[in-house]
Amino acid sequence: MDDLLGSVLDLQGAWTASNTDEMRRRGVHIRQDLPVFLKGHSAALAAALGVGVEGLGVEGRDGTGLKTEIPWVRVCAREQSPSATTGWYVVYLFSAAGDRVYLSLNQGTTVWTGGDFKARKVQDLRARVGWALPQIAEQMAKRGDLHQAISLGARTPLGRGYEPGNVVAIEYSREALPSQQALIMDLLYMLSLLRTVYAAELLAPHIPGDPTPEVREAEQNAAVVAGRRSSRRATRSTRSGQGFRLTAAERRAIERRSVHVATVCFEAQGWSVKDVGDRESFDLLLSRGEERLRAEIKGTTSAGHDVILTRAEVEKQRRYYPDNALVVVHSIVLDRTAEEPVASGGVLHCTSPWGIADEDLTVISYAYRTAVGNHVPGAQSAIAVLASGSRRVEQDLIANQGDVSE
Incomplete structure (x- = not known):
């Protein structure tokens, strides 16, 4: 394996987008030789990842048509990362100059919106990295050779795009490539980190950098109602952490928690609070002397940057202005370990009076x-x-x- 990595690195200096003899040889190594070698260790790789051999994914890419500056070979769980654009995986990334190769715990750079895939922002990728690092901190402490930043020296935007997605990586110099046995042991270790991330992802109500669960679900539901046909890849991604959907019980727990937090807060300020959410287009009717406020309450496990509003809510709240309020209880903690989900915590943010500007609204679907x-x-x-x-x-x-x- 060390010979294959070294050969790819030696060919990096001859990179061109054209399919030259050098690029053809590089492609054979990336798409055939390295994946075949790794699949020869499928049992060990799958065990480290905690999946069956049939659930193990191994693939290499160097560009379809035009040759990419940074070729890669990745290992993943097929269900959690059905393609290199989605999910988390461990990947070999070869530097542009051919002086080093990284074994990186990395991530897809797009997100499914319910209708298509869109590119993640760099700050969102970094936010996801910030979420992943604490999940593997204890395992990382066992190694002193891990890099939280990688530098591929790429000239193309696609090549540079891998860098902000890196969670942690092992760097190998071309001049000092380890033995085949050491490389396999490193790969097993990195897959154990990936296994931890997969497990944490399944339990996380929301991962920073992802669209909020409420927005994602609304987009997916809108696409279904509109009759959008989804690819098998997209359908699979919605069942993994990338497409997490709250259950009805979880939504109820979050709603109850947000209303409770808002009620306690307003009562502490001297308001009389009445829950009218089951019969009005808003949630809480607040009274304090001659003052009246109609408050819309939104709870979320995310950071609360986006919330879902119905057309009725928007129209009514515009009529209620300035005697209205939007209360977002964000960062709610959702515990799924019990038979019934339990919501706790939360940070309250109140906007009052609440004026809804058109530029702050994003259309998810239309009724035509x-x-x-x-x-x-x-x-x-x-x-x-x-x-x-x-x-x-x-x-x-x-x-x-x-x-x-x-």
Whole structure:
């Protein structure tokens, strides 16, 4: 294995986006030789990761068409990281100059929004790194050769993009590559770190840098209602930590906790508090002398940067202004170890009066009024949109029997 790593590093100096002889040789090492070698140790790698051999993922990429500046070979659990753009994994990253290779605990650089994948911001990647590091701090203490920053010397944005995703890495110099046995032992160690991250991810209500669970769920639900077809890869990612969804019981626990925290806070300020959430478009009616406030309460396990509002909530709160308030109880701790989830903690942030500006609202989905007219009772119908020059013609097609055909 040390010979294969060294050969790839030696070819890095000849990098070009074109498929030259050197790049073809590099591609064989990355896409075939190294993965085949690693798969020869599948049983040990899977055991270190805590998955069955069938759940182990090993792959290498050096670019499809144009050759990438920084090739890689990664090892992961297929369910938690169905592609290199999502989830956490351990990956060999080869420097642009060919002077070193990193064995990095890294992450995908995109997130599923319910309709497509979008690139993560650098600050979000770093926030996720900040979450992962404490999870593996005890295991990291056993080693003194770990790097929390890597430098690939890449000239391309894609190559530089791997650096902020690094959680921790082992650096190997081209001039002092370890033996094959030492390399395998290092890989097993890094996979044990990845196993810890996977376990923590499954229990985490929210990981900093990710969209809030409420926003992600709203986006995913909107995509389902709109009839968006999801790829198998996207569907799998929504079942892993990348696509975590709160259960109904967890949502209720968070809601009860946020209302309780808000009630205690307002009562301490001399307000009389009435919970009206089951019959009004807001949650708490606050009275203090002649003062009245209608407060919308939002609870979340995230940092509270985004909350979901219904159209009714927006319209009503705009009418209530300035006698209104938005209360966000964020950073709620959700314990799933008991039979029923238990929510505790939380940090309260209150905005009052609460003026809702259009630029602070993001549309997740639309309700579109179509041009469907009155149809013959019992008839099957469909809408055909026809293009005729610059005109757009809408026509109802009626079929009394069978399907509508072309």
